[in-house]
Structure formats: structure tokens, C-alpha cells
Amino acid sequence: MRRYGQLHQSGRILLLGMLRLNSAATALLAAILIASSCQCSLITDEQRILSALMSNYLPSTPPTMNRSKPIVVEVSFRLNQIIDLDERNQILTTNVFIEQKWNDTKLSWDSDAATKDTKLRISADKVWLPDTYVFNNADSRKSGFLRSVYVLLQPDGQVSWPVPDKLRTTCQVNIANFPFDYQKCRIRLGSWVHSRRQLVFLPRTMDGIDEMDYTDNSEWQLLSAKPFVRNRQLSFTGHLPKRLDKTGNQYVEPNRNYSDLVIELIIRRRSFFYVWNIILPCVMLSVLTLFTFRVPPDNCEKISMGLSVFLAFSMFMLLVAEQVPATSESVPLIGLYITVLMSMTTVSVIFSVCIVNLNHRGSKFRPPPRLLKRIFVDWLGRLLRVADSVEKAARQFEVV
Structure with a gap:
């Protein structure tokens, strides 16, 4: 009986240990399932939104349904550093951060309380992008078009395209006041094929560019940096494209207007x-x-x-x-x-x-003429206050 009681007590202890271990394992498994379910639900929302947006989306089509109004692209230009200004080759090298924003009505979705702050990061080649070109590009290794990997999408259809880049642009150098000179360099951005009726570039603010992370250059001091919009007119001298007016008649458009965004940098040389x-x-x-x-x-x-x-x-x-x-x-x-x-x-x-x-x-030659003596001894000698010394030397060598 005593042995049976000991076995019964050992069985109870073993059973209680198994129950406690089972409870801990169950709690751990439940926590893992809850965390994975939350993560899966978030990923599922992003996948659901992306699949709905990209189902009938074509990157080659414009982002707006109203073709009568141009697409407005807001550009935020941040100057990080003026790396170098090569005066001999007249090339300005800068480190910049360019962010472009526009509204794409095809990329908007209805957001609820769970997804109202959701921003989608997708590949840039899957959405429509403006053909932004640096017209005064001087880098032979680059084509001049801005390139980046990702874009950010917001629920209201706003697309943000951040592009960090190192630009090499032409800058006409004026050396008239070297080394106390000021230089005015411009970075000109614009569309390569879209006219002003189709695409317009506007700066985020007209007060100036972002210089929060600017690093000073040891040779050049940045005085001002302001963006402005300039209309560029392109004239066709060869084959002129024919278009249809509202009545259906063909007409020739001899000129096209393009919208360019120009960032003007005024720098001064440190002359010390x-x-x-x-x-x-x-x-x-x-x-x-x-x-x-x-x-x-x-x-x-x-x-x-x-x-x-x-x-x-x-x-x-x-x-x-x-x-x-x-x-x-x-x-x-x-x-x-x-x-x-x-x-x-x-x-x-x-x-x-x-x-x-x-x-x-010495006195081996004849004395100088009186006119020459009067000019150099009398007039010029008195002007330079050396007339007495000249007279003394003349008497010594018997020139007078």
C-alpha cells in the first residue's frame, strides 16, 4: 500500500508538470499566431490595394482623365553641396535632392481608419513618370534624364518621386573680376517631349530652395539660390507636324511652348x-x-x-x-x-x-643738346627733385 501511494503521488506530480508545460506552450503558440495574424493582415491590405490599383493601370497613359488641362508637377529642389566649379571647362558639379509630386487619379483608393496613413512604396517603372530632363547636362556618362528606383503613393492619389543625384551642368564663367568674381550658374529642368499644354513644372515655393543640409564649399560661397519658371519656345524649321482644330481642319503648329524650371545659383569666390x-x-x-x-x-x-x-x-x-x-x-x-x-x-x-x-x-662724347638738357635736367629734374644731383654730376663730367 505504501508503494502504491508513492506511485500515485508521483503520477500526480508528473501530471501537474505536463499540464503546466502544456499551458506555457499553448500561450506561446497563441502569441505567435496573434503576431503572425496581425502581420499577415497588414501585408494583405497592401497587396489588396496594389492588386486593385495595378489591375487596369498602364504606365504609358497620362495620370489624369481631363486632357484639356496640363499635368502640374511640383518640384522641390534641395542643394546639399557645391562640389566643384571647373572654370577651364565651365562645368558646375553639385550634389542635389530633387522631389517631384503630382496627382494620379488612377492611383487613389478609399482609405479606412486602418489604412488612412498607409503609404505604398512601389517600383518607379510601374507608374507614369514625367520625362524630366536636365537640358544643360555636361556629364557624358549620363543621358540627362532623372532616374530613381521607387515612388511613394498616398490614398488621395498623390505620387512622390524622390531623386538624389550628382549633377554636372554647364555654367558660363565670367573671369573679368577674378579673383573677386561672382558667378551665376543655372540648372535647367524640363520635359523632353511634353509641351506646356500637356505638362507644367512649378516650384514648391518661390522663396528659395531647401538649404537645410547644405555643406559649405571651401572655394565658393553660396549667396542665393532661387527657382523660377521660364517658357521655352521651340520652332520647327523642317517638317512641320499637322494637327486638327475644333472644326476638323488641318493646321500647322510652327511653334511649341515648353515649361522649364530653372534654379539659379549665385556664388562668390573666396579670394583670400x-x-x-x-x-x-x-x-x-x-x-x-x-x-x-x-x-x-x-x-x-x-x-x-x-x-x-x-x-x-x-x-x-x-x-x-x-x-x-x-x-x-x-x-x-x-x-x-x-x-x-x-x-x-x-x-x-x-x-x-x-x-x-x-x-x-663718361665725357668721351660731345655734350647733349640744350633742348635735351632742358627737358631732363631742368624740367624733369625739378619734377623729381633731383635737379641738384644732376647739376653736380654734370659739372663733374664736364657735360655742361
Whole structure:
């Protein structure tokens, strides 16, 4: 009986343990089923919406039913960084983020409380996209059309197309005031085939572009960046397309108007580098040019000093020529300054040669004419306040 009681008690303990283990497993299984059912219900809603939207949707058709009104594309332009401005090739490199939004009535759905905040992310090649083209594209590795992978859909039919990109665009550089110059560069976006009657680009705001994440450039300072809309007219000079008017008659449309969005960037060069490394040394060399006239006339180092200064100016001229584009439209301000200094140095070397030559001739030749003596000794000597020194030298060499 005692042994039977022990076995009965052990069986009760084992049964209670199995019941507890079964309860824990049941609770865990229920939690897994609840979580999976919630996740499956969310995925099912997205799949249901996508399958309903894409059942009869064609990406090649316009997103609006009313063909009489153009499709309005709102563009938000964010400038992240001005990477470089190549003055010689006149190419501006920027890091930008372009977001385009438009309404597609075919991609709207009735949202309930569970799906009112749902945003669908689908592949960009499955929906209609504007043929946005960068008209002043200078990157030979890209076609100029904006490309991205995904678009975002909202229940009201709004489509958002974010495009991060690195743009290389042409920029006409004006070097007249180099290195204290301002440059005006433009990035021009527009449709490649759709006219203004079919597609219109508008900026999100006319106050300016988004500069929240802008990173300063070490050489260029951004002064302003504003978007504006420009109408572009394309004239057909060859085969003109024929269209039908309201009465059914054919007519030729000689011109087409296109809507372009232009982002104008005004930047200023940071000139401290050029002032410190080019302008200040040139000023010091110009002072040395003046001191060549203080060298005694019987010293031939007078000419060597002038030639050394001239060669130094030539080196700085080569440095400036490497920075600016090879153009004949304008001469940079610093180049004109160095050219004037080189001209002054050339004149000083010529006068130094004449002075050394006259000094070595001495009194072996006849005295100068009275008119020449009156100009250089009387008038010019008094103007430069060296008349007494000239008279003394003239008496010494018996020129007078």
C-alpha cells in the first residue's frame, strides 16, 4: 500500500508538470499566431490595394482623365553641396535632392481608419513618370534624364518621386573680376517631349530652395539660390507636324511652348587664397622694381635685379593662366594687374641699360643738346627733385 501511494503521488506530480508545460506552450503558440495574424493582415491590405490599383493601370497613359488641362508637377529642389566649379571647362558639379509630386487619379483608393496613413512604396517603372530632363547636362556618362528606383503613393492619389543625384551642368564663367568674381550658374529642368499644354513644372515655393543640409564649399560661397519658371519656345524649321482644330481642319503648329524650371545659383569666390599667394607677392615685387632705380649706375646688378623681378612676374602670370579658362572675351583683373607690373619692370630695365651705358661713356662724347638738357635736367629734374644731383654730376663730367 505504501508503494502504491508513492506511485500515485508521483503520477500526480508528473501530471501537474505536463499540464503546466502544456499551458506555457499553448500561450506561446497563441502569441505567435496573434503576431503572425496581425502581420499577415497588414501585408494583405497592401497587396489588396496594389492588386486593385495595378489591375487596369498602364504606365504609358497620362495620370489624369481631363486632357484639356496640363499635368502640374511640383518640384522641390534641395542643394546639399557645391562640389566643384571647373572654370577651364565651365562645368558646375553639385550634389542635389530633387522631389517631384503630382496627382494620379488612377492611383487613389478609399482609405479606412486602418489604412488612412498607409503609404505604398512601389517600383518607379510601374507608374507614369514625367520625362524630366536636365537640358544643360555636361556629364557624358549620363543621358540627362532623372532616374530613381521607387515612388511613394498616398490614398488621395498623390505620387512622390524622390531623386538624389550628382549633377554636372554647364555654367558660363565670367573671369573679368577674378579673383573677386561672382558667378551665376543655372540648372535647367524640363520635359523632353511634353509641351506646356500637356505638362507644367512649378516650384514648391518661390522663396528659395531647401538649404537645410547644405555643406559649405571651401572655394565658393553660396549667396542665393532661387527657382523660377521660364517658357521655352521651340520652332520647327523642317517638317512641320499637322494637327486638327475644333472644326476638323488641318493646321500647322510652327511653334511649341515648353515649361522649364530653372534654379539659379549665385556664388562668390573666396579670394583670400589668391590675395595671400598671388596679389601680396606681386605688390612686394612691384616695390622691388622701384628700388632698382636706387642702385648705383656703375653697378651692373641693376639690370640683373630688374630681370629677376620680370621672371617672377612671368611665373605668377602662368599661375593665373592655369586657373582661368582660355577665352578671349575678357581679361581677368589680376592678369591685367600683373601685365601692368611687367610693363613697368620692362621700362625700368630699359632705363637701367641706358643709365649704365651713359655712365660708362663718361665725357668721351660731345655734350647733349640744350633742348635735351632742358627737358631732363631742368624740367624733369625739378619734377623729381633731383635737379641738384644732376647739376653736380654734370659739372663733374664736364657735360655742361
